[in-house]
Amino acid sequence: MRRVVLCGPVLALALTCGCAAGGGDEGRAPGAPTGVTAEAGSATSVHVMWNAVRGDPPVAAYEVHRGGTKVAEVPGSARMLDVVRLSPGTAYVFTVRARDTDGRLGPESRQVRATTPAAVAADRSAPTRPGGLTGRAAGSRAVQLSWSASTDDRKVVSYDVYQGGTKVHSVGGGQTATVVTGLRPGTRYSFTVRARDAADNLSPAGPPLRLTTAPGTDGNTDTAPSGFRATARLDADGAYYLDLSWVAPRVDGVVTEYQIQLDGQPATSLVWGGDPPRGRATYSFYAGREKGVEHRVRLRARLPDGTWGAFSALRTVTTGAGG
Incomplete structure (x- = not known):
C-alpha cells in the first residue's frame, strides 16, 4: 500500500501497489554486520x-x-x-x-x-x-x-x-x-x-x-534518485498526466517516501505503506487538460535518517508533445 499526500490544488489519492517482496533465488544473502x-x-x-x-x-x-x-x-x-x-x-x-x-x-x-x-x-x-x-x-x-x-x-x-x-x-x-x-x-x-x-x-x-559535514567529492548526489524519466500522456478521460519513473538511491536502509517537485514547487508526497518497489519505481499524476503546457519536474527521497536527499535530474515535458 502506498499513500499519496498532495499539496496545493491537487487532490489526495490512495493507491495500491502490488510490490510485495519476492522470494527469488537471485543474488546472495547479506554479509555479517561489522563493528558490533x-x-x-x-x-x-x-x-x-x-x-x-x-x-x-x-x-x-x-x-x-x-x-x-x-x-x-x-x-x-x-x-x-x-x-x-x-x-x-x-x-x-x-x-x-x-x-x-x-x-x-x-x-x-x-x-x-x-x-x-x-x-x-x-x-x-x-x-x-x-x-x-x-x-x-x-x-x-x-x-x-x-x-x-x-x-x-x-x-x-x-x-x-x-x-x-x-x-x-x-x-x-x-x-x-x-x-x-x-x-x-x-x-x-x-x-x-x-x-x-x-x-x-x-x-x-x-x-x-x-x-x-564537509561537501564530499560526490556533492551528495549519491542520495539522489537515479535514471529519472518523465513523459506527458493524454488519458482516455481527456486529461494529461505525467508518467514518472526512477531508481531509488543506494543508501543505508529502505526509502519509502518521495517528494515530487513541479515547476519549482512541492506538488506531491508519495509514501509506500508496505514494501516499496525494488528496482525501477513508477508513478503518474494529473497535469491538467490544456495542451502545450510546459512542466519542469524532479523528485527527491526522504532518507532513512529522516533527512531529504538530493534532487534527481530536472526533466522538462510539454503536454500534447509526446514525451
Whole structure:
C-alpha cells in the first residue's frame, strides 16, 4: 500500500501497489554486520550498535540476538538498539544478523559482551546535564563530539547522543568524547548529549551543537534518485498526466517516501505503506487538460535518517508533445 499526500490544488489519492517482496533465488544473502559493540546503558539495559550492511537487494531488517535467542528486530535503516528488561549485575553476549528484502538471512556477527552494573535501591535523582558540548566535522560523513562530565549521587553509567530528537549513539559513563559516523556530505546536523545512571534516570539535555559535514567529492548526489524519466500522456478521460519513473538511491536502509517537485514547487508526497518497489519505481499524476503546457519536474527521497536527499535530474515535458 502506498499513500499519496498532495499539496496545493491537487487532490489526495490512495493507491495500491502490488510490490510485495519476492522470494527469488537471485543474488546472495547479506554479509555479517561489522563493528558490533555492546555497552551497558543502565542496570537493566545494554546499547548494541553495528555498521550498516550493504547488499543487492538491500537489507530490510536486522535481528539482534542475546545468546542464542532473538530479542528484537529493527528496520534496515537502524544501526543501534537498546536491549531492555535485563538483570542487574549480569554478563550478556550479543550478535546481530542482517536480512534482505528477499527474506535471506545472513550470518551472525562476531560476539560482543557487556555486563550490566549492580542495581541501586530507590534512586530517583537524575544526573546533572552534560556541559560544554563541542565538536567538529570529521570529513564528509562523521563528526567528533566532546563534552564535560555529568555528576550523579551514585554513578553515571552512560551518555546518550541525540541527532535532533533521535538517539543515535551511546557510550560508557567514563567516556566524554565520541565519533558519530554514517552521516551525509554537506548536511547540517544538530546534536545533544544526556547522561544516564544505573536506575535509568536521564539528565536534561544541554544546548544543541550544530555542525555541517564537509561537501564530499560526490556533492551528495549519491542520495539522489537515479535514471529519472518523465513523459506527458493524454488519458482516455481527456486529461494529461505525467508518467514518472526512477531508481531509488543506494543508501543505508529502505526509502519509502518521495517528494515530487513541479515547476519549482512541492506538488506531491508519495509514501509506500508496505514494501516499496525494488528496482525501477513508477508513478503518474494529473497535469491538467490544456495542451502545450510546459512542466519542469524532479523528485527527491526522504532518507532513512529522516533527512531529504538530493534532487534527481530536472526533466522538462510539454503536454500534447509526446514525451
